[in-house]
Amino acid sequence: MPNSTTVTEFLLTRFSDVWEYRVLHAMLFLLMYLATLMGNFLIVTVTTLNQSLHTPMYFFLRNLSVIDMCYISVTVPKACFIFLLDNRAISMVGCAAQVFLVVFFALVEMLVLTIMACDRYVAICQPLHYTVIMNTRVCVQMTLASVLSGLAYSGFHTGNTIRLPYCQSNVVHQFFCDVPSLLRLSCSEIFSNEILVLISTVLIGGGCFVYITVSYSLIFSTVLKFPTRGEQRKAFSTCVPHILVVTLFVISASAVYMKPTSTSPTIQDMINSVFYSIVPPFFNPIIYSLRNKQLKEGVKKVMRRMFYSGKL
Template sequence: MANSSMVTCFLLMSFGEDWRLRILLSVSFLMMYLATLLGNLIIITVTTIDQNLHTPMYFFLRNLSILDMCYISLTVPNACFNSFTGNRVISVAGCTSQIFLVIYCAYVEILFLTIMARDRYVAICQPLYYPIRMNHKFCVQSTLASVLSGLIYAAVHTGNTLRLSFCQSNVVPQFFCDIPSLLRLSCSDTFSNKLLLLLSVLGVGGSCFVFMALSYIQIFSTVFKLRTREQGKAFSTCTPHILVVTLFLSSISSVYLRPSLTSETIQDIILSIFYTIVPPFSNPIIYSLRNKQVKEAVKKVILRHSSVLQF
């Protein structure tokens, strides 16, 4: 960092002072990490192999699973390694990379969830236009737009953070590097950083939330006009998405919109877990348990591979 020659590295928070608590939490998060990789890998596999799942809905679900595997890999393995070894040091370059990648994945995840809301809206409210408006070209273009715009969004916030000076404590009150934690450590004027963070979170998160809310208002108004059997089918495809969106947006907004003066380390860590670890972990569970097609596809893949092994 150009203006922070006094700080050559940062120290991350561990999962606890007592080594037994540290080991317990590290093992728990490591198991969640492995379960997340397995669950998302299963979704990627079945949505790729099963021809019945080659639809826009599962195209975006597959992309979301790939993103979630990358997202959780940015924080948990390093945090668990630090707790196991007691080595809390992270270089300035490593901290910068972590900030960029975490912001990037969070931004792209919000956009993917927004596009998935549009997919449900068109499928339920405009089913005749679904093949036209949610065609393969739109799916690919919207995915590329999300991925590429995320690079710009993350670069702006990361670059603005690099301008700060860190001449006091180098202990980051978090188990990974994030912008709110570094703003509390800086001895520079952070007003512009906080303003940019507030406007961007309200602009991106707020606009995505409004779009999804309007989509679901129209979806529910359409669903209530359907027959009872069709209502259940429509709700079964919407409920997982609503749960994922609610969990992700509520936790990330709590971290980035809370005043830093009233922030507490334990609360910040818990809220950060809810937007960096819990969504990638819960997405496969929510979508697989609430989706009959995914469960049937998983059974087909298991039976197919078991028959091959027996042969």
């Protein structure tokens, strides 16, 4: 091993070093961040206060909104600081925390999206058994199982990555710390780490994606048998946006986590990271609120209640 100083902190990467572009990127990230927080907080508020929305579908949607707010908060605020300030440094502890939280929220989001596909399958394909199968206890158990699985998974991969010696460059070619970027900086053998990341991504990410795809295939085959076009449109409007978000999430994450670490990092890797760490949390409230009549009615009720209470 060549003589080198052990890395104690990392330097995150900007999309550009030109000041005008840095300001533009920070503004875009900040606007998306604020819109994500507002949209998801509105969904959480409406689904909590409106008794008619206390159903399994909105229970999982509320959970997804909470996850999205936390998920985007792990990366975007720090990214805005490194875009605007000259200091791009992040401590080893801060980097480890970012890796843990990014992996945790990404996995839990994927599991919740899978559960939501299961919920829609039962609601559309087995409506008579819906209340029995998707009861409150089952919903809570599935949510807890997702959270515990996320903690175990992220803890394992974070520990497996951070324990490696880092004595080469300390420049992380990413606007936040993630496993593939850190593996490229290690000065030890990382083949076993790469295999573990690849296998876990294929098994968990691929498994969830296949389950969701099969669920919606069965849903669509059932929807096409509905007697009226109105019922078909309602079912499709609920399911198609869900599929688009999941597909974007899986493809962009796979492009980053399944890419060999031996290849040189590119700006495309950073763009792909935006599509799995920022875009899904940003689009989820737009898709589920604009395409959902009950949710829009709930938002109007909450707004009216706030308006009248403010006048009083």
